[in-house]
Amino acid sequence: xxxxxxxxxxxxxxxxxxxxxxxxxxxxxxxxxxxGDDFTHWGLSISPDxxxxxxxxxxxxxxxRGWGLQDETFHALSMMQRYDxxxxxxxxxxxxxxxxxxxxxxxxxxxxxxxxxRLCHALGIAPRVLPASDTPCATMIDTAGGxxxxxxxxxxxxxxxxxxxxxxxxxxxxSPALLEALDRADTxxxxxxxxxxxxxxxxxxxxxxxxxxARRTVAVSPIVHGKAVKGPLARMLxxxxxxxxxxxxxxxxxxxxxxxxxxxxxxxxxxxxVAVGAGGTVMQTRAQSLSLAHEVLAFADTLPSHRAR
Amino acid sequence: xxxxxxxxxxxxxxxxxxxxxxxxxxxxxxxxxxxGDDFTHWGLSISPDxxxxxxxxxxxxxxxRGWGLQDETFHALSMMQRYDxxxxxxxxxxxxxxxxxxxxxxxxxxxxxxxxxRLCHALGIAPRVLPASDTPCATMIDTAGGxxxxxxxxxxxxxxxxxxxxxxxxxxxxSPALLEALDRADTxxxxxxxxxxxxxxxxxxxxxxxxxxARRTVAVSPIVHGKAVKGPLARMLxxxxxxxxxxxxxxxxxxxxxxxxxxxxxxxxxxxxVAVGAGGTVMQTRAQSLSLAHEVLAFADTLPSHRAR
Numbered sequence: 168x169x170x171x172x173x174x175x176x177x178x179x180x181x182x183x184x185x186x187x188x189x190x191x192x193x194x195x196x197x198x199x200x201x202x203g204d205d206f207t208h209w210g211l212s213i214s215p216d217x218x219x220x221x222x223x224x225x226x227x228x229x230x231x232r233g234w235g236l237q238d239e240t241f242h243a244l245s246m247m248q249r250y251d252x253x254x255x256x257x258x259x260x261x262x263x264x265x266x267x268x269x270x271x272x273x274x275x276x277x278x279x280x281x282x283x284x285r286l287c288h289a290l291g292i293a294p295r296v297l298p299a300s301d302t303p304c305a306t307m308i309d310t311a312g313g314x315x316x317x318x319x320x321x322x323x324x325x326x327x328x329x330x331x332x333x334x335x336x337x338x339x340x341x342s343p344a345l346l347e348a349l350d351r352a353d354t355x356x357x358x359x360x361x362x363x364x365x366x367x368x369x370x371x372x373x374x375x376x377x378x379x380x381a382r383r384t385v386a387v388s389p390i391v392h393g394k395a396v397k398g399p400l401a402r403m404l405x406x407x408x409x410x411x412x413x414x415x416x417x418x419x420x421x422x423x424x425x426x427x428x429x430x431x432x433x434x435x436x437x438x439x440x441v442a443v444g445a446g447g448t449v450m451q452t453r454a455q456s457l458s459l460a461h462e463v464l465a466f467a468d469t470l471p472s473h474r475a476r
Numbered sequence: 477x478x479x480x481x482x483x484x485x486x487x488x489x490x491x492x493x494x495x496x497x498x499x500x501x502x503x504x505x506x507x508x509x510x511x512g513d514d515f516t517h518w519g520l521s522i523s524p525d526x527x528x529x530x531x532x533x534x535x536x537x538x539x540x541r542g543w544g545l546q547d548e549t550f551h552a553l554s555m556m557q558r559y560d561x562x563x564x565x566x567x568x569x570x571x572x573x574x575x576x577x578x579x580x581x582x583x584x585x586x587x588x589x590x591x592x593x594r595l596c597h598a599l600g601i602a603p604r605v606l607p608a609s610d611t612p613c614a615t616m617i618d619t620a621g622g623x624x625x626x627x628x629x630x631x632x633x634x635x636x637x638x639x640x641x642x643x644x645x646x647x648x649x650x651s652p653a654l655l656e657a658l659d660r661a662d663t664x665x666x667x668x669x670x671x672x673x674x675x676x677x678x679x680x681x682x683x684x685x686x687x688x689x690a691r692r693t694v695a696v697s698p699i700v701h702g703k704a705v706k707g708p709l710a711r712m713l714x715x716x717x718x719x720x721x722x723x724x725x726x727x728x729x730x731x732x733x734x735x736x737x738x739x740x741x742x743x744x745x746x747x748x749x750v751a752v753g754a755g756g757t758v759m760q761t762r763a764q765s766l767s768l769a770h771e772v773l774a775f776a777d778t779l780p781s782h783r784a785r
Contacts, residue, residue, distance in 0.1 A: 210579060210583060242551070243570055246574070252577060261551045261552060263552045264553075264556045264558075267520065267552070268559055270519060275519075286559065290559075
């Protein structure tokens with residue numbers, strides 16, 4: 168399979184990242200993570216998807232809850248409540264250490280790429296974990312009631328409002344390491360993350376989409392038997408693409424970017440114009456993550472390794 | 477007793493602050509706190525004495541341990557350990573909320589005085605708590621082995637090195653509220669804190685020493701029967717003043733700044749040139765703090781309310 172670049176959002180993407188990191192030698196793997204959800208809270212720089220991927224790779228993630236660390240406590244949060252600070256975004260005590268260190272290093276002038284490398288190194292994570300951008304590029308959600316940042320829309324307002332449009336604010340800037348990883352990649356795997364709010368923000372970073380389009384690129388469908396495994400994707404496909412939620416709608420969304428799509432067995436129907444692989448894509452255990460990683464990589468290897476542009 | 481200004485360092489000073497705050501109406505009391513111990517740790521702005529006073533006044537302090545909050549946990553610290561961050565200064569999880577908020581508000585441009593007022597308000601603390609300075613003025617410790625910041629000397633290096641000199645780095649700047657409180661004060665009480673590293677740094681703030689000298693000023697001795705109740709003061713009196721630790725040595729240190737000194741019963745000997753009051757000065761309980769506060773205030777009221785300069 169050569170060099171692999173894996174594009175990831177939060178939970179679902181992070182689970183497959185765990186399998187991919189076991190299946191591919193660290194020196195041949197770069198994991199590129201969405202930073203469109205990044206925001207400032209309590210004056211700290213929070214990178215939810217980077218943290219989910221990092222904690223998952225380090226076997227520290229709370230898999231049940233879907234975010235944060237295992238055995239987490241929330242004592243700082245309870246004190247914040249006393250101080251009348253905002254508490255809708257629940258930062259755990261151990262998690263807070265990550266945000267405090269990241270914020271400090273960013274203020275000292277380190278890039279987010281360098282900060283992430285330091286944190287990952289300390290947690291014993293072998294493959295490169297690369298933020299999609301070294302500059303802020305918040306994912307913005309236009310709704311009938313106005314424009315919201317992603318966290319305000321999803322977490323604070325619990326995704327109540329229908330989404331009219333998703334876009335990136337700011338000027339995303341890829342790290343040299345990210346562009347180099349894509350240039351060297353033989354295969355790009357797009358994780359089973361929300362295309363609109365996890366993957367598209369990565370693809371909007373200058374230089375990324377055209378490089379992905381030039382590689383052998385396989386997406387793993389986040390829609391299984393017409394439902395999103397987690398999160399608001401099913402509704403977004405309906406309101407944004409006017410499509411019933413399906414793996415086919417995901418394939419259509421990515422269009423010619425893909426060499427192939429890997430879907431849950433039984434979801435192959437109505438997918439045209441792109442190669443289809445199928446298997447079990449729902450990951451509850453690490454063994455399932457690893458097994459899916461092997462299947463997806465094997466599927467990718469059946470596709471031509473270079474593409475006509 | 478009119479308007480009271482109380483000068484305080486950490487633990488001992490904070491305990492008497494608790495009694496003073498019960499004995500004096502909030503609108504007639506200002507508690508001025510040393511900020512020479514303030515430092516930056518994990519990129520956060522830490523004000524140890526302000527926090528000890530604040531937590532003590534809010535009945536949240538861990539009185540047994542002498543610092544931090546009751547029922548504190550240290551999960552963020554354990555994560556910092558994983559990240560190979562410095563862990564010699566133990567910040568608790570709930571304590572961290574204070575530092576995160578303070579750091580954020582300072583970065584947003586609020587003065588330390590305003591930040592402290594916000595925190596105290598949220599914790600339901602009635603009297604004004606005023607940092608001695610709104611600008612950094614770190615207490616520096618000259619030792620045979622070189623110059624250290626106060627926290628490095630006391631906490632990191634456990635006060636191993638003898639102290640040659642204590643001084644303040646930076647340009648301390650008093651808040652208008654502090655100068656106004658001193659101008660309106662009828663009585664200044666100097667808490668049973670370390671004169672060298674808790675009170676002198678307050679007195680070195682421009683405008684403070686001369687105002688204190690012009691008021692009816694009573695110090696409470698931190699030396700009881702030749703011993704410091706807590707901390708390195710006994711040794712500092714020996715190396716810095718060449719004096720055996722005693723209430724008399726404390727009186728001599730403050731000199732003409734004082735109208736009177738309040739000491740442990742039996743420690744009156746060898747104190748000349750200044751009025752002496754005596755009683756029980758060791759505070760283990762809130763009742764003892766309140767009782768000492770009443771005794772000290774009553775003693776002050778026996779002294780002339782205006783001084784010849």
